[in-house]
Amino acid sequence: MQRIEVNVQTGVQTIVNMTAEEIAALPEPVLPTYQELRAAAYPSIADQLDKIYHEGIDAWKETISAVKAEYPKGV
Amino acid sequence: MSISKIQDAGVSLTGAALPAGSVTPDLLAQPLTSGTEVATTSGTAIDFTGIPSWVKKITLLMKAVSTNGGSDYIVRIGDTTLATSGYTSVANYVNPGANSCTGTAYYGGFILTKDINSGTAFTATCTITLQSSGLYVWAFIGNNGLSGAGFFGSSYLDLGSTLNRVTLTTVNGTDTFDAGLINIMYE
Numbered sequence: 001m002q003r004i005e006v007n008v009q010t011g012v013q014t015i016v017n018m019t020a021e022e023i024a025a026l027p028e029p030v031l032p033t034y035q036e037l038r039a040a041a042y043p044s045i046a047d048q049l050d051k052i053y054h055e056g057i058d059a060w061k062e063t064i065s066a067v068k069a070e071y072p073k074g075v
Numbered sequence: 076m077s078i079s080k081i082q083d084a085g086v087s088l089t090g091a092a093l094p095a096g097s098v099t100p101d102l103l104a105q106p107l108t109s110g111t112e113v114a115t116t117s118g119t120a121i122d123f124t125g126i127p128s129w130v131k132k133i134t135l136l137m138k139a140v141s142t143n144g145g146s147d148y149i150v151r152i153g154d155t156t157l158a159t160s161g162y163t164s165v166a167n168y169v170n171p172g173a174n175s176c177t178g179t180a181y182y183g184g185f186i187l188t189k190d191i192n193s194g195t196a197f198t199a200t201c202t203i204t205l206q207s208s209g210l211y212v213w214a215f216i217g218n219n220g221l222s223g224a225g226f227f228g229s230s231y232l233d234l235g236s237t238l239n240r241v242t243l244t245t246v247n248g249t250d251t252f253d254a255g256l257i258n259i260m261y262e
Contacts, residue, residue, distance in 0.1 A: 001118075001119050002117065002118045002119065003118045003120035003121070003122055003242075003244075004113060004118040004120070004121045004122065005122040005124055006110070006111065006113055006121065006122065006123050006124065006259075007124050007125040008108070008110045008111075008123050008124065008125050008259055009125045009127070011110070013111075013113065015117075015118065025159075026247065026249060027183070027247060027248065040190070044172070044173045045173075045174075046174075
């Protein structure tokens with residue numbers, strides 16, 4: 001991996017290869033929880049209400065259930 | 076006599092009348108300085124080094140910056156090395172399309188975004204201001220440029236020393252910049 005180093009006084013830009021120590025110091029990836037994945041996938045409240053109005057509760061449940069099935073608890 | 080000659084001679088200017096328009100920023104010993112714009116199209120971090128010790132305020136300007144991943148942007152400061160902890164950092168996220176406002180806290184750097192997506196063009200202006208010896212206060216405002224969602228926040232870091240470097244990177248440190256421009260201004 002590389003980073004771009006810019007000296008603000010000289011304007012010189014240098015591509016620096018990261019050292020093994022710098023790479024080792026990078027944080028462990030934090031994976032999203034199933035709640036975060038579901039929250040991002042659900043339609044907005046306005047869209048959900050619109051779906052209920054136009055298509056009924058069963059159609060709304062189908063939409064929500066599909067998201068829950070895609071991101072089951074424990075993921 | 077030009078301004079530079081007066082400075083060289085060490086002459087006191089007390090009581091002297093300077094001609095209007097003669098004092099331009101580049102004649103000052105500690106001028107407002109705009110850096111060289113850098114394309115954020117490669118690398119996992121952009122490091123600005125060599126910041127003079129007299130600097131009291133730094134402005135970072137980001138235009139349509141994006142990466143190849145979804146890790147949020149952070150800014151770190153340091154002297155010989157970058158500080159990677161001790162930041163009291165919050166990014167607030169306003170999404171007008173969903174009538175929502177949320178936020179995220181981060182302690183490993185000044186955080187700029189929350190749940191940024193790959194390829195999202197992020198534009199922001201950020202300031203780092205010296206409040207007292209070694210204590211820097213941070214504030215920023217930005218926008219992802221697509222849905223109109225905005226980000227803002229403020230925080231601080233007691234660095235305990237005088238900074239000479241500022242870095243833009245991501246939380247995971249591995250996402251690679253793939254578009255945009257960044258520049259630094261200091262005074």
